[in-house]
Amino acid sequence: MGVRGLQGFVASSCPRVCTVVNFKELAEQHQSKHPGCTPTVVVDAMCCLRYWYIPESWVCGGQWKEYFSVLRDFVRIFTDVGIKLVFFFDGMVEKEKRDVWVKRRLKNNREIARIFQYIKKHREQPSRSMFFIPSGLAIFTRFALKTLGQETLCSLQEADYEVASYGLQNNCLGILGEDTDYLIYDSCPYFSISELCLDSLNTVMFCREKLCASLGLCLADLPLLACLLGNDVVPEGMFENFRYKCLSFYTSVKENCDRRGSIILAVADHIAKVLRVYQGEKKLEEMLPLGPNKALFYKGIASYLLPGQTSPWIPPKAKAITTLHMQVVSVGSDPESKQQSPESSDPESKQESPKSTDSESKQESPVCTDPESKQESPMCTDPESKQEDPMCTDPESKQEVPMCTDSESKQEVPMCTDSEIKQEVPMCTDPEFKEEDPMNMEPESQRQVTMVTDTEILKVARAQHVQAESYLVYNIMASGEIECSNTLEDVLDQALPSQAFVYRPVRQRVYSLLLADGQDGASCPPVQEWFVYSGNPLTHPDLVRPLQxxxxxxxxxxxxxxxxxxxxxxxxxxxxxxxxxxxxxxxxxxxxxxxxxxxxxxxxxxxxxxxxxxxxxxxxxxxxxxxxxxxxxxxxxxxxxxxxxxxxxxxxxxxxxxxxxxxxxxxxxxxxxxxxxxxxxxxxxxxxxxxxxxxxxxxxxxxxxxxxxxxxxxxxxxxxxxxxxxxxxxxxxxIASRQLWQPLHSAMESSCACALSDRQVEEAERPLTAPCLPVAWASCSS
Structure with missing residues (x-):
């Protein structure tokens, strides 16, 4: 995730942006400035999974006991120096980022195919260069951290936004992760998890002010730069021609700077010398080739604006076509509150939450301390800152609709046959969720809609989701849409079905339980499933009906x-x-x-x-x-x-x-x-x-x-x-035994063994002196 090419550019061309710091020293400095305040690091847990998973074996399904001990040591080391950790996990995939999610899943499919090719050829686990995180790692990490007594939160939207919001509102020591979006958000300092040395607690801090100085920009320009370069909201190809033109007119290309780095410098130069110069005289859409992508572009900029922040690059009229992230309450807010605005700080926090203000404001802003100069520079003075399914054709829509096999009837039934249901699932408006300012969002986004109408139950589900105490329940009830990432499955092994199909009947019954709420499950709308399995191009979700x-x-x-x-x-x-x-x-x-x-x-x-x-x-x-x-x-x-x-x-x-x-x-x-x-x-x-x-x-x-x-x-x-x-x-x-004998053993021998009772099978397995001898064919008949 993050801004295309920015990480490599900063590492290679802007070394002053990266500063080695020590968490213990930073915590001591924080405590001296804020007596009685516990230094807190907010952790983007999704960025840390690869860092945490250090067990040598990863291909066999996960070394969970080893992994739990790694997490325990990680927490202990920070706790020993007086640092509190708050962990955030992605709670859902936003619609604007679904295409990016799909591209990564399809890429992972190719990686998994290569892993199985390697295993079949070499009969061993591939090297770490082919590492693929074990299935369920993110899910079980949530519960592991809660077991370890850590504050663990699950987001109601893209986690990086809520991480940045929490860090800003709660005056945190910093953000620990690996996502260049944290260089764009105007929040607390951003630290690298990949550069963290646990023994010394040294890591690298990325300073936004130094990045701006290197590019000739101000903090208010960073969201604009991110969108012009391409991020998870604005596709990279949208401004490809624009970037090429910037590069062709840019004459100050640094020596030894690669093409990507030169593009970043050229776009930044264009912002500083052209866009900012004519800002006010011309509208941004007149200076940029926005065309029909105007709304998406402004959404991209708005995605970096934290609670209380505004952007000079978003004109007033554009607010009406921009869906700000503020439409969803931050997980740091009170789940019991009926006011669904993330602008309110965490009610449990005893501190005043500092907010980034306009450049003319006299209020104090979070600061980034340069360990070399020992001087503090403003963190932000201008508030800118992230097996194929059989198909059937709907005669009215003329589109192919994926089929779902009813596990009980063993017959294929359409996942969705209602011509009215197309790709959008009908939802009910939850009166518990209040409307936002209509000028700050699209008309269709002015109300929070859900699949259920019982606000009391929905509130419980939401609170459990936020506190990472449940899995998928709130997603099903709130949006009727869930996803499951890649699993280590061999697409060439037709004997074992994908987990997506194996567990679908279970999910269908859960849908009935959650959406029908004691009523007839047959009347429930289908749930949109984005599950990765062989042959699924992920061009649209599978529409799966509840099962009574x-x-x-x-x-x-x-x-x-x-x-x-x-x-x-x-x-x-x-x-x-x-x-x-x-x-x-x-x-x-x-x-x-x-x-x-x-x-x-x-x-x-x-x-x-x-x-x-x-x-x-x-x-x-x-x-x-x-x-x-x-x-x-x-x-x-x-x-x-x-x-x-x-x-x-x-x-x-x-x-x-x-x-x-x-x-x-x-x-x-x-x-x-x-x-x-x-x-x-x-x-x-x-x-x-x-x-x-x-x-x-x-x-x-x-x-x-x-x-x-x-x-x-x-x-x-x-x-x-x-x-x-x-x-x-x-x-x-x-349950029959797999034949272990050589082909010369007759079918009669196996059929006789199939008739053995459990006791006879156990007796056949009894000898302790020859554990490697194969046991006879048997069936489990007890």
């Missing part, structure tokens, strides 16, 4: 599930949760399993019912690794050495982790019948440990060997296996 939950007496209301604390409500929540996974018939057995394995058994049962290519060996590996995980330290897991890396096991690991995120979604929607800790991967899954158990199971290791000769774990193993197998059998799913 089957429960005796009907589905309870969200007020009962979320707000009722009477005895018996918890049992009702669990009943609905199991119904979302279509496992009501196995409720008694599943609920008899102790935590956290109850959630695991629920997920495994659902997986094995949905995916008939999963084998008994796969089940053994999943259960064995979960049972062995608590007894292993992060160091022991890091020291595990794999014989080789199997591409199928890689995909299975990601499939299970995505399943854990679905558990989070369902648990949140049902009022949290399970403790969140029971759903966390560091308590249930380790990628490398699973891979080891998978390879052993495929070689025919006995169950005793899989649980490392631990008799207590062996008993537990058979209990969990029995629960899953019985629940699957109720759904007419018999």
């Amino acid at each position: 939950i089957s429960l005796p007496g009907g589905t309870p209301s969200l007020k009962l599930l979320w707000l009722n604390h009477e005895p018996g409500t918890q049992a009702r929540r669990m009943e609905v949760l199991l119904a979302c996974f279509d496992l009501s018939s196995s409720s008694e057995e599943l609920q008899a399993v102790e935590s956290p394995f109850q959630a695991l058994c629920c997920l495994l049962t659902y997986l094995f019912v949905q995916v008939d290519t999963l084998s008994l060996e796969d089940l053994h590996a999943f259960i064995a690794q979960a049972l062995c995980l608590p007894g292993k330290s992060a160091g022991q897991l890091a020291d595990l050495q794999l014989d080789h890396v199997d591409p199928r096991a890689v995909q299975l690991g990601s499939l299970l982790v995505r399943g854990l995120t679905m558990l989070l979604l369902v648990n949140s929607a049902c009022g949290s019948p399970w403790s969140t800790s029971d759903l966390m991967p560091w308590n249930l899954f380790d990628g490398k440990l699973f891979h080891e158990k998978y390879l052993q199971a495929q070689k025919g290791y006995s169950v005793e060997a899989l649980v490392e000769q631990n008799r207590a774990l062996l008993t537990h193993f058979h209990q969990l296996k029995s629960v899953v197998c019985k629940a699957c059998q109720r759904e007419d799913r018999r």
